[in-house]
Amino acid sequence: MELTGRLLIGKANVAVSTPEIKAINPATGEQLAPAYYAGSIAEVDQACELAKQANAEFRHSSLEKRAVFLETIADEIIAIGDALIERTMLETGLPRGRIEGERGRTCGQLRLFAEVVRSGESLDLRIDPAMPDRQPLPRVDLRLQNIAVGPVAVFGASNFPLAFSVAGGDTASAFAAGCPVVVKAHSAHPGTSEMIGRAIQSAVTKCDLPEGVFSMLYGIGNELGQALVTDQRIKAVGFTGSRSGGLALMKIAQARTEPIPVYAEMSSINPVFLLPDALEARGHKLAEGFIGSLTMGAGQFCTNPGVVIALSGKALDKFLSTATTTILDAAPQTMLTAGIYQAYKDGVSTLAKSKSVKSLGYGIESNQPNGCQSGLFITTAEDFLKDQTLRDEIFGSTSLVVECKDIDEMLSVASQLEGQLTTTLQMDDTDLDLAKALLPILEDKAGRIMVNGWPTGVEVCHAMVHGGPFPATSDPRTTSVGSAAIYRFLRPVCYQNLPQALLPETLTDKNSVDLPHLFDGKRVN
Amino acid sequence: MELTGRLLIGKANVAVSTPEIKAINPATGEQLAPAYYAGSIAEVDQACELAKQANAEFRHSSLEKRAVFLETIADEIIAIGDALIERTMLETGLPRGRIEGERGRTCGQLRLFAEVVRSGESLDLRIDPAMPDRQPLPRVDLRLQNIAVGPVAVFGASNFPLAFSVAGGDTASAFAAGCPVVVKAHSAHPGTSEMIGRAIQSAVTKCDLPEGVFSMLYGIGNELGQALVTDQRIKAVGFTGSRSGGLALMKIAQARTEPIPVYAEMSSINPVFLLPDALEARGHKLAEGFIGSLTMGAGQFCTNPGVVIALSGKALDKFLSTATTTILDAAPQTMLTAGIYQAYKDGVSTLAKSKSVKSLGYGIESNQPNGCQSGLFITTAEDFLKDQTLRDEIFGSTSLVVECKDIDEMLSVASQLEGQLTTTLQMDDTDLDLAKALLPILEDKAGRIMVNGWPTGVEVCHAMVHGGPFPATSDPRTTSVGSAAIYRFLRPVCYQNLPQALLPETLTDKNSVDLPHLFDGKRVN
Structure with missing residues (x-):
């Protein structure tokens, strides 16, 4: 061609x-x-x-x-x-x-x-x-x-x-x-x-x-x-x-x-909540999975994990240590356009300059045009709640860890989130009570809620929702x-008392009988 | 109480x-x-x-x-x-x-x-x-x-x-x-x-x-x-x-x-198309049905038939004669509020003063507060197409007959309509070809299309659509x-890999099995 x-x-x-x-x-x-x-x-x-x-x-x-x-x-x-x-x-x-x-x-x-x-x-x-x-x-x-x-x-x-x-x-x-x-x-x-x-x-x-x-x-x-x-x-x-x-x-x-x-x-920052028992039990594996999801395709996914929320403590410190070590080895990848690359660099630079944010580590720098260098940052929940700009999407492989003092603060962070495409819970069975407390909040925030996965990778199937409340999308329905x-791209039309010859083909007696439909409110097929 | x-x-x-x-x-x-x-x-x-x-x-x-x-x-x-x-x-x-x-x-x-x-x-x-x-x-x-x-x-x-x-x-x-x-x-x-x-x-x-x-x-x-x-x-x-x-x-x-x-x-003016053979065969009955629908409840319905479209000729003349005779006897009815009454009077007065409109007849005048006097007017399709104000809703029992020279003009009128809650075809079997030409146009204009009925009276059922393209409603979907x-008032949420204990009750294995659902895209129940 x-x-x-x-x-x-x-x-x-x-x-x-x-x-x-x-x-x-x-x-x-x-x-x-x-x-x-x-x-x-x-x-x-x-x-x-x-x-x-x-x-x-x-x-x-x-x-x-x-x-x-x-x-x-x-x-x-x-x-x-x-x-x-x-x-x-x-x-x-x-x-x-x-x-x-x-x-x-x-x-x-x-x-x-x-x-x-x-x-x-x-x-x-x-x-x-x-x-x-x-x-x-x-x-x-x-x-x-x-x-x-x-x-x-x-x-x-x-x-x-x-x-x-x-x-x-x-x-x-x-x-x-x-x-x-x-x-x-x-x-x-x-x-x-x-x-x-x-x-x-x-x-x-x-x-x-x-x-x-x-x-x-x-x-x-x-x-x-x-x-x-x-x-x-x-x-x-x-x-x-x-x-x-x-x-x-x-x-x-x-x-x-x-x-x-x-x-x-x-836009979406796809918050990932690391619940305490899961973080304690498998922080090392979670950190590797996280950086894998973050750096995939230079982070140029709508479902990139842009924010990770966890309780402060030793388990988080271990997670951060592995995550930082892993990101240091992350190879640079070419971004899609010079515009996206520039916006990414600007976003990372603004984040790095923020007084309430600390950088944990960067991936390998690129010596090629438009090469994305991965980045990992951390802030406190207190600062995250105060500073709206920390919730802006940075399109590329940079993520911000939000450290919470306690569960109340974690719930506050969840409540203050804007609309998202996805939210993720990393949890063990014993984290169930906290997960149950978070779920109703997250249902108001996202089109897809997942457990023990990473948000990148969107299955094309019947039960998928790639959507969510504003500003993730313009229409959460x-x-x-x-x-x-x-x-x-559809709208309902009611045809009242139309002769068979005038009805749309799918609505005639002959054809509708084999199609899924409600007959007087009862499901047929 | x-x-x-x-x-x-x-x-x-x-x-x-x-x-x-x-x-x-x-x-x-x-x-x-x-x-x-x-x-x-x-x-x-x-x-x-x-x-x-x-x-x-x-x-x-x-x-x-x-x-x-x-x-x-x-x-x-x-x-x-x-x-x-x-x-x-x-x-x-x-x-x-x-x-x-x-x-x-x-x-x-x-x-x-x-x-x-x-x-x-x-x-x-x-x-x-x-x-x-x-x-x-x-x-x-x-x-x-x-x-x-x-x-x-x-x-x-x-x-x-x-x-x-x-x-x-x-x-x-x-x-x-x-x-x-x-x-x-x-x-x-x-x-x-x-x-x-x-x-x-x-x-x-x-x-x-x-x-x-x-x-x-x-x-x-x-x-x-x-x-x-x-x-x-x-x-x-x-x-x-x-x-x-x-x-x-x-x-x-x-x-x-x-x-x-x-x-x-x-707002909606609910156009009614009188197709030629139906008008010829039963103009008298149609006229009575029309005035009945128009004057019901002082015309204070969203689905009031505010516009009737027909071809000029003897059949239309007979229809108009019966309609006019019938409306002359229409009793006044109290309108809902003084505001609605005043808006109705203003609307009728504007219509009556329009140079392109002729009044056919009025119902009985009221000597009580807020009494609605019915009204029937006529204009040509040419004027209707030129003058946007003739398409404005008058909330109350007044209607405008639009006289078309030929079928092309009738199709033009249909094409130029704004979004409506309903459109109606009065038709006989032999009007089918014209109905088929109108239908795709009307599908773009209305949420409900009916044959041989009148738009007032909205059935509360499963197949009803009381909606339609803007400005009938703000959301034709x-x-x-x-x-x-x-x-x-619903929006979809995807739950990915949630343990049974965390899923909404209706989505658990135990409960979903009896509810209607798609399983891997195939309908169950």
């Missing part, structure tokens, strides 16, 4: 004025060919118009057709072959194993959503049959199903160039819901985006879907993204990125004549990973 | 400074005793603090306990007896039959939610079991359930003093979800509110729930409501009322440090009537 640098608008590959956007290899600082064309409001308009035109047909395309479409995208991605892996490595500095794994996850995710579509679960079908003889008033036939909200704007994320970018979780779940998608490609990996975008384009054609089901635009600065979120034909937004970026999109979406939901996954992510 | 005029804060009945709020009998203009105390920020703070304290216990109260609580509220409301009916009639001007029916609906709604809670459906349990031998990485046990979002602020509506007020749909669904509720009582029916509020208070005590599960405040102006929505302990808002009121609450909620969802049900309303 030869890269063209063109915008993908429906089935057209479009060049506009002069190509301006070039990927940079973060490991070397070198620019990568080709240059990419930056779209403008005109291209947003074209993509949104096509999406609108495709909307009605795609929304009510059969479940099987939509499932096959998702599977075809996965097949087309695999068919790109090693060229995809190589280009992604060049654009992100991520190692081959990671990219190959991420490709597997991306395709697995698409296939999972195909299964979800086929099952019909997300339609949430409900049939309340007519009761013509009911007193004092008869009831007519009422049927509910979830339908697609309409065209969705997806912003590709930099830290998952495959699994949360062009054909990532947002796009896959929007397609599964029956929504056309317009992607704003992330400028850090335009070549990867083009390869994936063309795979989707090809799947649209092969599956005989209207071309407007998918478009992909590149843009410089915020203008194109703003135009996309402002466009009245767009009905929802998926975004994974910085807090400032997410907040900006939320503001734009709220200011529209018709406000729309923005599903922004923004949802998840952006796992099959429940499809619900972000 | 002697009315006290006091605020209900947890189990306390609180008097503050001087009572200032008095209900007015809209039929006579007379003030009704007693005067009610207006709360301030201090009372909001107390109510929210109690709600927060009750939150963890109520959230994880057993399904059976919560179901019994809902049923007990219904029992307590019935136990008030005829005093409730009489007071509500005095405060609202609504006739006995309507109030008795609404009490039945309110209690039926509470009992429906009790069933929903018992069924466990709304927990959306998902269990993805551990796969310790999976390659390349094992999977740990992951379980998802929906939990309550936290304390909810409910604003009572004036037009359903029982079914959408203190113990109405918002409160019932929030309780069903496991959320403590703080109600801002509507000033138009404080006595009704006190009776119902004390019924809930009594149910809280009888069911041995923490007192903070329910509080109710009265307030003057917007200050108290603002304080409530601004309070950081409140996690969601339910509101039924005007567009300006809903938009104001949305703005306040979005400006919080932690933005929260506002479920505002605001939800409904405020029917059992699916519970989802507004």
Whole structure:
């Protein structure tokens, strides 16, 4: 596949004025060919118009057709072959194993959503049959199903160039819901985006879907993204990125004549609580596990363990000693972009300068461009509670240990946390009472609560919640990973007394009978 | 039950400074005793603090306990007896039959939610079991359930003093979800509110729930409501009322440090399309049905048919002739408040003065205070498309007929509509092709689409959607009537690798096995 640098608008590959956007290899600082064309409001308009035109047909395309479409995208991605892996490595500095794994996850995710579509679960079908003889008033036939909200704007994320970018979780779940998608490609990996975008384009054609089901635009600065979120034909937004970026999109979406939901996954420090008996019994192992989770992928995960909370004492001292020793050996890793690297350095430097924070140790310094040096810091719960800035996310492999005088202080720290994607309890059986005291607090704080694991590594499955209260996300009622992510792009419609010939296919007597549904409130299938 | 005029804060009945709020009998203009105390920020703070304290216990109260609580509220409301009916009639001007029916609906709604809670459906349990031998990485046990979002602020509506007020749909669904509720009582029916509020208070005590599960405040102006929505302990808002009121609450909620969802049900003109063959075949009957729906309850329904769209021609002329004759006989009815009456008069007067609108007829004029005189107007599709103000809701029994030259113009009118609670097709079998052309447009516009019915009369059941795109509501992904309303107050949490002793009761192996759930994505129960 030869890269063209063109915008993908429906089935057209479009060049506009002069190509301006070039990927940079973060490991070397070198620019990568080709240059990419930056779209403008005109291209947003074209993509949104096509999406609108495709909307009605795609929304009510059969479940099987939509499932096959998702599977075809996965097949087309695999068919790109090693060229995809190589280009992604060049654009992100991520190692081959990671990219190959991420490709597997991306395709697995698409296939999972195909299964979800086929099952019909997300339609949430409900049939309340007519009761013509009911007193004092008869009831007519009422049927509910979830339908697609309409065209969705997806912003590709930099830290998952495959699994949360062009054909990532947002796009896959929007397609599964029956929504056309317009992607704003992330400028850090335009070549990867083009390869994936063309795979989707090809799947649209092969599956005989209207071309407007998918478009992909590149843009410089915020203008194109703003135009996309402002466009009245767009009905929802998926975004994974910085807090400032997410907040900006939320503001734009709220200011529209018709406000729309923005599903922004923004920032999280993923607190890990080391409960006393677990810390006492296996502090050494916990410290190794912690640094392993912290330094994985240069810490560029939304679920990176940015804060560790424990009671002061000998057990904590031992844990810190192992953690410090381990981090000293942590090899530097290339970060995704110069911007992320600079923000990381600034964040670490601010933390290091804070009077209430002590540095415990740093990993090996890098002599390459954009090399992330790991860092470990410590503060007291008292200072952590006083100084709001200590709770800011530092995107990269740096973490802050919060030392608590006693359990009350630990509970206070938990209560004062902002919304998180995850919280973790490291606990033994004998820590159960404290865990029970923490759990109701943590339920208010996070979308996922785990025991004796580390927050990095997000399973793509049915029970996953990758979400959580603000500011972890803009909408804690949802998840952006796992099959429940499809619900972000659906809304219920009630069809009252419609003749069979007018009902959506999935709601007719003939077809609904085999699909999971509530019949008069009782579950069938 | 002697009315006290006091605020209900947890189990306390609180008097503050001087009572200032008095209900007015809209039929006579007379003030009704007693005067009610207006709360301030201090009372909001107390109510929210109690709600927060009750939150963890109520959230994880057993399904059976919560179901019994809902049923007990219904029992307590019935136990008030005829005093409730009489007071509500005095405060609202609504006739006995309507109030008795609404009490039945309110209690039926509470009992429906009790069933929903018992069924466990709304927990959306998902269990993805551990796969310790999976390659390349094992999977740990992951379980998802929906939990309550936290304390909810409910604003009572004036037009359903029982079914959408203190113990109405918002409160019932929030309780069903496991959320403590703080109600801002509507000033138009404080006595009704006190009776119902004390019924809930009594149910809280009888069911041995923490007192903070329910509080109710009265307030003057917007200050108290603002304080409530601004309070950081409140996690969601339910509101039924005007567009300006809903938009104001949305703005306040979005400006919080932690933005929260506002479920505002605001305004809708509920377009009815008279398709040609149905109009030809049964125009006379349709006209009678239309005026019946329009004038019911002085048109004070969110689903009042405010716009009727049809092709010009003889069939429409006959329809209009019957409709006009029928409306001339329409008796005046007392409106709920002087404010609603004045807004109605202003709306009708603006419409009557519009150059693009012709009046067809008015109902009988009233010589009593706040008497609603019905009205019927007509305009052309061309003017309707040009003049945005013709699409504004007039709350009361006035409707506008939109005459279309041809089917294209009818489709244009459909396309240009704002979001609606309902749209209706009056159609015969031979109108199917046109209905099929309209349906995808209407799906984008409304939460409920009906055939050969009238929009007034909202069935409380499982398949109901009383919602729809903005500005009908603030959030088209939800409904405020029917059992699916519970989802507004829930959010998913993933519990990863938790020991059985730490899991929420409903997610343990022992209890989940009998509840509806997805096991590895496959439905069980």
